[in-house]
Amino acid sequence: MDHSAEAQRTDLMTITRFVLNEQSKHPDSRGDFSILLSHIVLGCKFVCSAVSKAGLAKLIGLAGDTNVQGEEQKKLDVLSNDVFVKALVSSGRTSILVSEEDEQATFVDPSKRGKYCVVFDPLDGSSNIDCGVSIGTIFGIYMLKGDHEPTIEDVLQPGKNMLAAGYCMYGSSCTLVISTGNGVNGFTLDPSLGEFILTHPDIKIPKKGKIYSVNEGNAKNWDAPTAKYVEKCKFPQDGSSPKSLRYIGSMVADVHRTLLYGGIFLYPGDKKSPNGKLRVLYEVFPMSFLLEQAGGQAFTGKIRALDLVPSKLHERSPIFLGSFDDVEDIKALYAAEAKG
Ligand SMILES: O=P(O)(O)OC[C@H]1O[C@](O)(COP(=O)(O)O)[C@@H](O)[C@@H]1O
Ligand SMILES: [Mg+2]
Numbered sequence: 001m002d003h004s005a006e007a008q009r010t011d012l013m014t015i016t017r018f019v020l021n022e023q024s025k026h027p028d029s030r031g032d033f034s035i036l037l038s039h040i041v042l043g044c045k046f047v048c049s050a051v052s053k054a055g056l057a058k059l060i061g062l063a064g065d066t067n068v069q070g071e072e073q074k075k076l077d078v079l080s081n082d083v084f085v086k087a088l089v090s091s092g093r094t095s096i097l098v099s100e101e102d103e104q105a106t107f108v109d110p111s112k113r114g115k116y117c118v119v120f121d122p123l124d125g126s127s128n129i130d131c132g133v134s135i136g137t138i139f140g141i142y143m144l145k146g147d148h149e150p151t152i153e154d155v156l157q158p159g160k161n162m163l164a165a166g167y168c169m170y171g172s173s174c175t176l177v178i179s180t181g182n183g184v185n186g187f188t189l190d191p192s193l194g195e196f197i198l199t200h201p202d203i204k205i206p207k208k209g210k211i212y213s214v215n216e217g218n219a220k221n222w223d224a225p226t227a228k229y230v231e232k233c234k235f236p237q238d239g240s241s242p243k244s245l246r247y248i249g250s251m252v253a254d255v256h257r258t259l260l261y262g263g264i265f266l267y268p269g270d271k272k273s274p275n276g277k278l279r280v281l282y283e284v285f286p287m288s289f290l291l292e293q294a295g296g297q298a299f300t301g302k303i304r305a306l307d308l309v310p311s312k313l314h315e316r317s318p319i320f321l322g323s324f325d326d327v328e329d330i331k332a333l334y335a336a337e338a339k340g
């Protein structure tokens with residue numbers, strides 16, 4: 001064994017070191033955020049291990065209950081939710097938790113409270129669990145709005161008020177992508193070390209992409225701007241080549257590919273579901289925060305996604321996110337439609 005190569009590995013940028021470096025940039029910081037993040041990272045490692053053994057550990061299939069969205073919960077939905085709720089409460093740094101799997105927000109016991117609120121989708125892409133296709137966890141972090149008894153208003157904040165956001169993708173490798181408001185970095189779990197190692201520093205999404213990602217099965221119910229945009233992707237009139245369609249059906253995986261390769265991911269509203277399917281607090285906001293931090297943009301069909309002010313915990317919104325120029329194209333179609 002080439003010991004020098006092995007020795008080299010101690011110089012690796014782990015997520016722990018990365019976060020401590022970030023913390024050192026805030027001299028007044030007491031390390032609360034680093035502690036919170038280390039508990040989120042622990043949750044991701046736990047779920048990553050459970051997902052990789054799902055078939056063996058009988059974690060495939062339904063849990064037998066439905067969640068607030070009326071969706072049948074998968075066993076891994078329930079397990080992941082338990083893992084993150086426990087990890088976040090035991091961090092001693094949270095006051096309010098909002099999960100896709102819990103109808104009500106969780107208000108942490110005053111004795112264990114901290115200054116952060118975490119919104120999260122413990123397992124995203126549930127329809128892909130049983131066939132082993134990439135799934136993930138999505139999270140966003142807010143600061144309590146003030147020194148008061150925490151209320152639901154502390155999480156019903158616009159996405160632009162988020163302090164940090166990220167996702168962890170459980171795929172061929174386990175990748176954690178995070179932003180604390182100054183750029184986006186990706187870390188890959190090294191199972192032999194049990195450590196997330198910086199593998200994708202300072203991710204910047206290409207200005208324009210060659211891929212569009214949407215569930216075309218909903219096409220008959222789309223509004224005119226969405227239909228026109230997808231038509232343009234397939235049959236461009238400006239001499240450029242048609243875009244390729246890629247759709248995994250797990251937002252984490254479709255957004256991860258979009259972030260690295262460029263292009264656009266869209267889950268539009270339609271006649272059947274005017275607000276689309278994806279939830280504002282723990283899907284739309286965290287992904288929009290990351291896309292903007294990587295130089296892309298996120299649009300609801302009406303406004304910048306991060307300017308949305310949610311009024312309900314599990315509110316849904318149409319979303320168009322990706323490369324700056326690609327989202328500009330769809331914004332222009334909606335603007336033209338609005339002009340009539
Ligand atoms: O099957 P559809 O309608 O295309 O929806 C797929 C979308 O639904 C989701 O699975 C919803 O998320 P959950 O799996 O967390 O409920 C997204 O990950 C994905 O983008
Ligand atoms: Mg989801």
Ligand SMILES: [Mg+2]
Pocket residue numbers: 100121122123124125126
């Ligand atoms: Mg989910």
